Amino acid sequence: xxxxxxxxxxxxxxxxxxxxxxxxxxxxxxxxxxxxxxxxxxxxxxxxxxxxxxxxxxxxxxxxxxxxxxxxxxxxxxxxxxxxxxxxxxxxxxxxxxxxxxxxxxxxxxxxxxxxxxxxxxxxxxxxxxxxxxxxxxxxxxxxxxxxxxxxxxxxxxxxxxxxxxxxxxxxxxxxxxxxxxxxxxxxxxxxxxxxxxxxxxxxxxxxxxxxxxxxxxxxxxxxxxxxxxxxxxxxxxxxxxxxxxxxxxxxxxxxxxxxxxxxxxxxxxxxxxxxxxxxxxxxxxxxxxxxxxxxxxxxxxxxxxxxxxxxxxxxxxxxxxxxxxxxxxxxxxxxxxxxxxxxxxxxxxxxxxxxxxxxxxxxxxxxxxxxxxxxxxxxxxxxxxxxxxxxxxxxxxxxxxxxxxxxxxxxxxxxxxxxxxxxxxxxxxxxxxxxxxxxxxxxxxxxxxxxxxxxxxxxxxxxxxxxxxxxxxxxxxxxxxxxxxxxxxxxxxxxxxxxxxxxxxxxxxxxxxxxxxxxxxxxxxxxxxxxxxxxxxxxxxxxxxxxxxxxxxxxxxxxxxxxxxxxxxxxxxxxxxxxxxxxxxxxxxxxxxxxxxxxxxx
Numbered sequence: 001x002x003x004x005x006x007x008x009x010x011x012x013x014x015x016x017x018x019x020x021x022x023x024x025x026x027x028x029x030x031x032x033x034x035x036x037x038x039x040x041x042x043x044x045x046x047x048x049x050x051x052x053x054x055x056x057x058x059x060x061x062x063x064x065x066x067x068x069x070x071x072x073x074x075x076x077x078x079x080x081x082x083x084x085x086x087x088x089x090x091x092x093x094x095x096x097x098x099x100x101x102x103x104x105x106x107x108x109x110x111x112x113x114x115x116x117x118x119x120x121x122x123x124x125x126x127x128x129x130x131x132x133x134x135x136x137x138x139x140x141x142x143x144x145x146x147x148x149x150x151x152x153x154x155x156x157x158x159x160x161x162x163x164x165x166x167x168x169x170x171x172x173x174x175x176x177x178x179x180x181x182x183x184x185x186x187x188x189x190x191x192x193x194x195x196x197x198x199x200x201x202x203x204x205x206x207x208x209x210x211x212x213x214x215x216x217x218x219x220x221x222x223x224x225x226x227x228x229x230x231x232x233x234x235x236x237x238x239x240x241x242x243x244x245x246x247x248x249x250x251x252x253x254x255x256x257x258x259x260x261x262x263x264x265x266x267x268x269x270x271x272x273x274x275x276x277x278x279x280x281x282x283x284x285x286x287x288x289x290x291x292x293x294x295x296x297x298x299x300x301x302x303x304x305x306x307x308x309x310x311x312x313x314x315x316x317x318x319x320x321x322x323x324x325x326x327x328x329x330x331x332x333x334x335x336x337x338x339x340x341x342x343x344x345x346x347x348x349x350x351x352x353x354x355x356x357x358x359x360x361x362x363x364x365x366x367x368x369x370x371x372x373x374x375x376x377x378x379x380x381x382x383x384x385x386x387x388x389x390x391x392x393x394x395x396x397x398x399x400x401x402x403x404x405x406x407x408x409x410x411x412x413x414x415x416x417x418x419x420x421x422x423x424x425x426x427x428x429x430x431x432x433x434x435x436x437x438x439x440x441x442x443x444x445x446x447x448x449x450x451x452x453x454x455x456x457x458x459x460x461x462x463x464x465x466x467x468x469x470x471x472x473x474x475x476x477x478x479x480x481x482x483x484x485x486x487x488x489x490x491x492x493x494x495x496x497x498x499x500x501x502x503x504x505x506x507x508x509x510x511x512x513x514x515x516x517x518x519x520x521x522x523x524x525x526x527x528x529x530x531x532x533x534x535x536x537x538x539x540x541x542x543x544x545x546x547x548x549x550x551x552x553x554x555x556x557x558x559x560x561x562x563x564x565x566x567x568x569x570x571x572x573x574x575x576x577x578x579x580x581x582x583x584x585x586x587x588x589x590x591x592x593x594x595x596x597x598x599x600x601x602x603x
Contacts, residue, residue, distance in 0.1 A: 010101055014168050015124065018141040021166040024102040025173065032077035032087060033070070046073065049211055056215065071174035072211035075162050078111035078173060079208055102166075111164040111173055112204040114138070115186060118145065118159075126169065132158060132183050133202060139169035144176050152442025152497065154178050160203075160217060177214065179221035184326050188333075189216055192341035220332050235333045236310040236324035237303040239344065243293070245317050253289075255348065261295040262348040265316070275315045282316075285309045291316070294345040301345045305330075366394050367403055374404060381434025416525065416532035425519045431509035432502065432527060433590070441501045445479050448501055452587045453479065460584040467556045467581070475585060482551050489547040491534065498528055499544060507558075507578050508588050514561060517545050518572030538571075545572040557582040 011017045037043050046069055053065035077083045084107040092100055116138070120128035125143045130136070140163070148154040157178040163170040181189075190198045193210045207213045247254070247263050251272070255262040266289060268282045276282045285291055290309035294301040302317060304310040304324070314322040337349045370393040377384050390400035418426065432438065433450065440448050454460065455475050465473040487496035502524045507515065521544040525531045531540055549569065552558040557579055564574035 010105075010167065014126065014141070017166050017168050018171060020098060021102055021164070021171060024099055025164065025171070028087070028099060028103055028106075029074055029078060029173070031091065032083055033073050035087060036073055036077050036083065052212060053215065056212075067175050068211070068214050071162055071214070072208075074173050075111065075113065075208045075211075078106060078164055079113075079162070079204070081107050081110055084110070105167060106164060109165040109167075111162050113160065113207045114163045114170070115158065115160045115183075115203055116140075118149075118156075129159075132186070138163075140172065141166075141169050142172045142176070144172060147447075148176065148178060150444035150447050151440070158182070160214075175214075177217055177221070179217060181217070181220065185220075185328055185332060188326065188328055188344075189213070189220065189336070192336045192343060195342060216335070220329070220335060231306045231308060233330045234306055235303065235328040235330055235350070236305075236307055236326070237301055237328075237344065238310075238319075238321065238325040240300045240302065241298075243295075243300040243302075243317065245293075247293070252293075257347055260297065260347070262345075263293040263295070264289050265291040265313075272316050275318070276312055277315075281308070282312060285312055292345075292350070293317070294348055296345070303345065303350070305350075363395075367399070369393055370395050370400060371403060371407065374407075379434060379436040381437065415529055416537070418522070418526055422522060422537075425516065425522050427506075427515075427519050427523050430523045431506060432523070433505070437590075438502070438505075441505075442498045443501075444497060445483055445501060445504075446476075450589050451501065451504060452589050454585050454587070457584060460581055464556065464581050464585070468554075478555060478585075481555070485547045485551045489543045490540070495528075495530060495534065498530070499524055502527065503548075504586060505588055507576075508583065508586060512578065512583075514575035514577045516573070516575050517541075517548055521545065521572050541572045542570050545569055545574075548576060552576070552582075 011020055037046065049069050049072060050065065053068065084103060088100070088103050088107060092103075095103070114129075115132050116129040117132060118127050119130045119137070122128065122139070125141055125146055127140050127142065127145050129138050129140050131138065145159070148157070148159075158181060160177040160179070161175065162173040164173050165171075186203070187198075190203055190206045190213070193213050193216075194206050197205045197209055247261075248269065251265065251267045251269050252263040253266045255264075265286055268276075268279075268286050272282060273279050285304075285308075288305075290305045291313045292303045293313075294303065302310075302313055302319065302324075304313050307324070307327075310324045311322050313319070333343070333350060336343055343349075370389060373389065373393070374384055386400060386404060387397060390397045438450065440450065445451060445453070453475055457475075461473060461475060464478075465471050482500055483497065486500040490496045490499045503520060506520060506523065518541055521541045522537075524544070525537055525540050531537075535543075546569070548558065549564075553560060553576065558576040559579055561575055561577075568574045
């Protein structure tokens with residue numbers, strides 16, 4: 001490979017190249033920042049950005065918003081050849097040769113924003129990632145990406161960050177943002193911010209010009225399932241150059257803005273009934289005004305509020321395709337319209353600009369405040385004094401009892417109900433922390449706050465090595481082995497780590513006596529709705545029992561009273577007991593309060 005002249009003297013090895021560029025990043029990014037803020041106009045721009053965050057990003061703390069502002073500064077300095085060339089010209093004579101080489105390379109390869117997913121790992125903190133807009137692949141060196149894969153809330157997500165190039169791979173600059181947003185949703189967001197820039201410069205140019213886009217990305221990072229009248233709400237739309245259909249105002253409500261039109265289906269015609277073939281379904285979508293058509297300056301937009309409604313609209317309008325080109329989370333659309341961003345159906349809105357907001361009654365406000373307190377207290381595992389709290393919030397006791405019961409019933413729909421024949425296996429007063437206190441149980445055991453591992457207990461590790469015939473075994477190797485086994489057998493979407501961490505917690509927090517494996521599996525399975533959604537209980541028990549035997553028992557961390565038969569093994573009908581070695585190597589830690597989110601993730 002013929003290296004460019006400017007990088008002939010840089011290290012050829014990947015690890016050395018990454019280390020050099022990382023060290024230089026710490027020096028040069030600060031110099032570029034100082035030079036940028038020395039300009040009065042740029043300084044005012046950053047101050048305005050911080051002011052915007054203070055007013056609009058109340059969910060982010062001051063430190064967090066400061067990091068986003070810093071990343072914006074990096075994006076317009078590291079990401080623009082001009083300030084890089086100016087710094088090289090002004091300071092080149094005083095900088096050391098490494099700084100000059102790195103700065104020269106960055107001048108010709110500016111930093112850019114990348115929206116990507118991980119598709120592979122090369123080890124040594126090097127990942128293969130895929131640009132979600134272009135499908136182009138890159139090598140990325142980032143310790144932080146590895147950390148994110150250890151946490152349930154951040155593993156396997158789509159990521160967004162500023163990247164700088166070192167000639168062999170990319171490296172991350174500043175915050176790593178993560179989300180559930182797909183390409184369609186990101187396109188909607190970016191075009192809402194600046195359609196023209198997105199068309200010419202993609203995500204990179206939009207976010208450099210509109211740093212508030214990072215706030216929207218974080219605000220809309222999680223997908224929310226919303227339903228209405230028994231259907232999942234989803235904004236579904238397609239764009240057309242023309243539409244061969246005549247709108248009869250007897251059936252379509254019309255909103256006019258000059259030559260532009262918004263048509264909302266409110267009543268079905270005989271021809272529509274004949275086209276759709278399901279009178280009740282068509283009436284349903286008419287009643288809830290689920291189908292809209294926008295006649296704009298140069299194109300048409302057909303939109304519905306559910307997948308089913310779009311299918312019906314395709315029959316009514318005789319569209320060639322019955323599925324929409326774009327599917328959006330309603331929260332994203334509501335946010336865009338609320339903040340007056342440009343949507344594909346602008347200047348119209350879905351909600352109606354002239355609608356007056358519905359004021360909640362004073363009584364409803366008091367009930368909402370009481371329920372927010374109820375949820376917080378019960379999540380913390382605290383006993384809720386309903387009578388006392390209803391009086392404190394000024395809510396009628398009978399109404400408070402009704403609201404709480406309704407909430408409990410709604411929760412039951414999300415959780416697995418223990419069958420009558422399985423209740424004999426439940427563990428009375430099973431020692432599991434309250435929901436908020438086990439919020440990190442889906443994370444890797446290496447970073448969970450509720451388990452403390454005795455990595456330096458050499459005596460216990462030597463004893464364990466002698467027992468299993470593996471000299472100089474490390475606790476890290478044991479943890480990796482357990483985590484890999486549970487992830488393989490039980491599930492890699494958090495199910496494996498949830499099972500492993502909760503198993504350790506229950507066993508180590510219980511009395512030192514034999515516990516039935518089926519009982520342990522039952523208590524864990526009923527705690528987390530994700531299991532009932534993805535795996536049958538009997539299948540879970542079999543997988544759970546198999547990994548307990550193959551790992552915990554094989555490593556002498558659990559003992560058996562007697563070897564189980566095949567049927568007993570499959571059904572978890574045998575008992576295990578924690579060994580003294582396991583209790584010496586792992587302790588439970590009681591944590592109070594909510595887990596703090598990841599604030600800063602650096603490359």
